[in-house]
Amino acid sequence: MWLVVGLGNPGPTYAHTRHNVGYMVVEELARRAHVALKSVPKMRADVAETRISAVGLGIPGPGAVRVALVRSHTYMNESGIAVGRLAAFYGVAPAEIVAVHDELDLDVGQLRLKKGGGDNGHNGLKSMRAHLHSGDFLRVRFGIGRPPGRQAPADFVLSSFPASQRDVVAVEVARAADAVETLLTDGLPAAQNRYNS
Template sequence: MTDMWLVVGLGNPGPTYAHTRHNVGYMVVDELARRARVALRSVPKMRAEVAETRIGPLGPGVPAPGAVRVALVRSRTYMNESGIAVGRLATFYGVTPAEIVAIHDELDLDLGQLRLKKGGGDNGHNGLKSMRAHLHSGDFLRVRFGIGRPPGRQAPADFVLSGFPASQRDAVGVEVARAADAVEMLLTEGLSAAQNRYNS
């Protein structure tokens, strides 16, 4: 396996969007940073917030045989320009699309469902579309975090930019932790093992 990874949480910057469905990728990266006891710091020329750590068999932030170097990333652009930061950081760290993990919200999965995969289409997700454009490839890894479909006739764009109801907040916390677990397993044991454990 590779010794360097970018783990990118997709979302929108700023307090207005902090707790919205579209920002579950940010939430998972924040959880990984918390576990590793590192702080994301602004890197203006990359248009991102970045924290470097290691993730291995003993967990994030613990040096151990088999631990890999990881840059945890949150773009400081809006979702539809996420690829700017990812492209610049990929060049800076010398990683290929196969060494990038994108964590993003997924309308086609219910809350409580995760899917890990490599490659695939954008499915109307502007963050993935931007990453594909700037990496000139869609062959990065994805952790698809289910948020479900909007109720009634609510537009998907409005739904993803709204917050989770109070009745779902505990479940969201559980899923954020589970998605972080899935990222750890993906990096330490590989995609197939993580899919077998977490794809639901």
């Protein structure tokens, strides 16, 4: 069993902001699997269950494993509430959780996959670490770049991508979804070799 968690903020105000790239990737994975993210109020999240095998996401095949795609109802700084509840419900360990999140230290168009590490000032990761009592989950780090000039990082991540970057972001959302699929089927080293940029 895997939990794939897209970090972001709920509601239309935040839907297209840099901080919500995790939501975008989980929504793309749900689209590929032909499943709908449905509200589970007790878990404070939208969840879609599917399976993944060597044949693909949402396609039954030999060695298929269950996957829960997750988009929390909480704001970013409380993301761990939903993740902790779902991890307990499904009985998954941190090593079976993939967090997809925005990363200031990577330029737009860059992805990095890794296991464990600190939160690097990211409130969603900080909340996950607190509620899981561990940082040993997998991360798909989606580059959003640094704010220009003296713009505060908090304002930057809550702003939308400029029109000039939207095509690149759409490609990166698809590539990040591909990276998640590879991670689940082939393991972290293979996914790192293919997608880390």
